[in-house]
Amino acid sequence: MLAATIRITRDFDVAEECVQDAFARALATWSQQGIPANPGAWLTTVARRCAIDIGRRRDVAVRSQRFLVTDDSDGGLEVTDGEFEDDRLRLIFTCCHPSLATDTQVALALRMLCGLSTAEVAKAFLVKESAMAARLTRAKKKIALARIPYRVPERAELRGRIDAVLLVIHLLFTTGHTSPVGENLTQADLVERALDLARMLHNLLPDDAEATSLLALILLTDSRRGARVGSGGEFLALADQDRSKWHRDSIDEGLTLVGESIRRGRPGRFTLMAAVAAVHSSASHWDETDWAEIVGLYDLLLEAWPSPVVALNRAVALSFAEGPSVGLAALDELSTEPQLSTYPYLAAARGDCLERLERFIEAREAFEEAAMLTENHVERDFLHTRIAQLS
Amino acid sequence: MAQYLVLIYENEKSWANADEATGNRILGEHNSFGEKHGASLRGGNALEPSMTATSIRKNASGESVTTDGPFAETKEAIGGYYLIEAADLDAALAVAKDVPANFGGVEVRPIREMH
Numbered sequence: 001m002l003a004a005t006i007r008i009t010r011d012f013d014v015a016e017e018c019v020q021d022a023f024a025r026a027l028a029t030w031s032q033q034g035i036p037a038n039p040g041a042w043l044t045t046v047a048r049r050c051a052i053d054i055g056r057r058r059d060v061a062v063r064s065q066r067f068l069v070t071d072d073s074d075g076g077l078e079v080t081d082g083e084f085e086d087d088r089l090r091l092i093f094t095c096c097h098p099s100l101a102t103d104t105q106v107a108l109a110l111r112m113l114c115g116l117s118t119a120e121v122a123k124a125f126l127v128k129e130s131a132m133a134a135r136l137t138r139a140k141k142k143i144a145l146a147r148i149p150y151r152v153p154e155r156a157e158l159r160g161r162i163d164a165v166l167l168v169i170h171l172l173f174t175t176g177h178t179s180p181v182g183e184n185l186t187q188a189d190l191v192e193r194a195l196d197l198a199r200m201l202h203n204l205l206p207d208d209a210e211a212t213s214l215l216a217l218i219l220l221t222d223s224r225r226g227a228r229v230g231s232g233g234e235f236l237a238l239a240d241q242d243r244s245k246w247h248r249d250s251i252d253e254g255l256t257l258v259g260e261s262i263r264r265g266r267p268g269r270f271t272l273m274a275a276v277a278a279v280h281s282s283a284s285h286w287d288e289t290d291w292a293e294i295v296g297l298y299d300l301l302l303e304a305w306p307s308p309v310v311a312l313n314r315a316v317a318l319s320f321a322e323g324p325s326v327g328l329a330a331l332d333e334l335s336t337e338p339q340l341s342t343y344p345y346l347a348a349a350r351g352d353c354l355e356r357l358e359r360f361i362e363a364r365e366a367f368e369e370a371a372m373l374t375e376n377h378v379e380r381d382f383l384h385t386r387i388a389q390l391s
Numbered sequence: 392m393a394q395y396l397v398l399i400y401e402n403e404k405s406w407a408n409a410d411e412a413t414g415n416r417i418l419g420e421h422n423s424f425g426e427k428h429g430a431s432l433r434g435g436n437a438l439e440p441s442m443t444a445t446s447i448r449k450n451a452s453g454e455s456v457t458t459d460g461p462f463a464e465t466k467e468a469i470g471g472y473y474l475i476e477a478a479d480l481d482a483a484l485a486v487a488k489d490v491p492a493n494f495g496g497v498e499v500r501p502i503r504e505m506h
Contacts (some may be wrong), residue, residue: 099480146501147393149479157481 088113089152089200096164097148104139109168110175111136114193152204162205166214166270169197173218178376191222202257209264212257213271219254220277223247235382239286251281272301276313291321308337316349324356344373348383355390364390392476394433394502395483400467401495403440420491428475428486435473467495474502 095108107125110116122132142148153161176190198215205211227245230236258278261271276297283289298314311334319327331350340346351366364387371383409417425432441461450456461468473490477483480501487499 097480099484145503146499147479147483149481153481 086152088197089204090150092165092168092197093152093161094143094148094150096161096168097143098161098164099146099148100139100142102164102167104135105164105168106171107132107135108139109172110190113197114172114190116190158205162201162208162211165201166210169194169201170214170217170270172197173221177221178379188225191218191225194218195222209261210268210270213261213268213274216254216257216261217270217274217277219250219257220274220281223250223254223281229378233378234385235378237382238280243284246281254278255281267300267304269301269305272297272304276301289320291317295321308334308339309343311337312340312343312346312349316352319349319353319356324353328353328357342373344370344379344383346370347373351383351386355386360390392478393483393504394474394476395480395487396500396502397435397473397475397483397487397490398469398498398500399471399473399490399492399495400465400498401470401492402466403468403470405494406440406470417491417493420493424489424491427489431475431477431482431486433474433476435471437471438469440470441468470495 091113092109095112096105100108103125107121110121111118118133118136119129121136122129125132127135152158172190173194176187176192176194195215195218198211198218201211202208202215223246224238224241226247227241227243228236254274255278258271258274261267262275267275276294279290279294279297294317295314298310298317301310302314312331315327315330315334318330328350331346331353334340334346347366347370351363351370354360354363354366367383367387367390371380371387374380374383444459444461446458446460446462447455448458475483475486477486480499483499483501487497490497
């Protein structure tokens with residue numbers, strides 16, 4: 001709805017005002033006349049009318065200064081999935097423009113595409129709301145003043161622009177899959193938005209292996225959503241999940257897509273990540289997991305995308321492929337990585353290896369460290385349960 | 392259409408150390424750039440090195456104080472600029488990518504429209 005309105009206003013702030021106005025009118029109208037058959041369409045129509053009105057009222061000169069420019073020649077791209085998806089694709093390419101910093105791209109996408117409030121975006125980034133508000137305002141100003149275009153790039157430039165979009169969609173997904181903060185493990189709406197966007201991007205670029213793989217990765221990871229939390233709301237690790245609760249359709253679609261990507265040749269970052277997810281999805285039981293295959297995939301991933309987080313995941317896989325002492329040695333090599341110093345999963349993984357080595361006192365210390373570092377309540381409870389089991 | 396100023400920032404030492412052949416090659420690159428993007432160009436110049444710069448600031452009592460040197464001392468200094476016209480930032484960046492800047496890079500700034 002916001003995306004559809006921005007297409008008319010070319011101005012993020014005006015569009016937001018119009019959408020808020022539409023909701024206010026909905027409250028008044030619907031309480032008298034009842035809720036319309038298609039509330040979403042009703043709201044979008046009202047917001048668009050408001051945008052068109054504002055556009056007409058504005059002085060042309062002011063408009064040319066403030067408003068985003070549009071380029072109606074879309075370079076022959078065929079987006080068949082309707083105007084609404086078209087608008088959201090335009091919006092994500094604007095939010096992910098390379099002239100904006102990556103953090104800003106993600107914040108804008110959360111705010112403009114996923115409808116999070118500024119306070120919620122601030123929380124996701126662990127910054128003060130006023131700081132996030134200022135960052136978003138600066139970004140919107142830059143979009144308007146530098147005339148960052150509101151369109152899907154043409155084929156020729158698409159290749160160079162798509163990585164940022166993939167990264168932002170993946171970050172949206174991971175933020176939703178495990179909320180950095182708060183009482184719930186997942187934020188289902190964020191996950192759904194990321195899934196929608198990944199699907200749209202895949203429809204736009206069916207031949208792009210990485211776009212295909214991102215969709216597969218999200219489908220495969222999210223297929224476990226119903227099994228990740230137990231009956232009491234507690235977190236269940238991959239080893240303890242009831243795999244019959246995994247969403248079969250998502251797994252089948254994800255596996256097919258991964259297969260397509262791998263056949264396209266040298267796998268990129270998202271293809272390798274999706275392939276790891278596929279190995280898990282293909283095992284009907286934790287004990288049947290092909291850990292050697294997963295370690296091999298992480299080796300390739302470390303080449304394609306050298307990152308301490310990947311190295312951490314590889315070390316965990318190694319602890320299952322070759323035993324906890326090998327895993328622990330690999331984890332200890334990562335203890336000086338500054339990027340991991342506040343990352344709860346390093347301490348949690350150490351705790352797990354130490355527990356399997358029956359070094360219970362050290363295991364307990366490691367889990368306590370991890371519990372201190374996580375800000376997600378469900379994860380923290382899980383760690384406290386493990387600590388209690390060690391006492 | 393909007394206008395953008397493309398500021399060329401380069402390492403002046405590299406420029407000073409460049410031999411004549413290099414200088415001629417770069418001049419040729421600017422000529423090719425001008426031919427390729429002539430339709431977008433609204434102006435442009437090379438500047439004398441930053442050692443020729445004079446900066447003027449107002450002091451606490453509002454008087455102008457003149458000092459020797461560029462406004463900010465940086466490793467890369469502005470050595471020239473192009474003024475270009477483009478439909479949007481993407482179009483401007485496409486032109487700016489072709490601006491020769493062998494010893495540094497360019498910064499693209501939208502010109503503020505006054506009404």
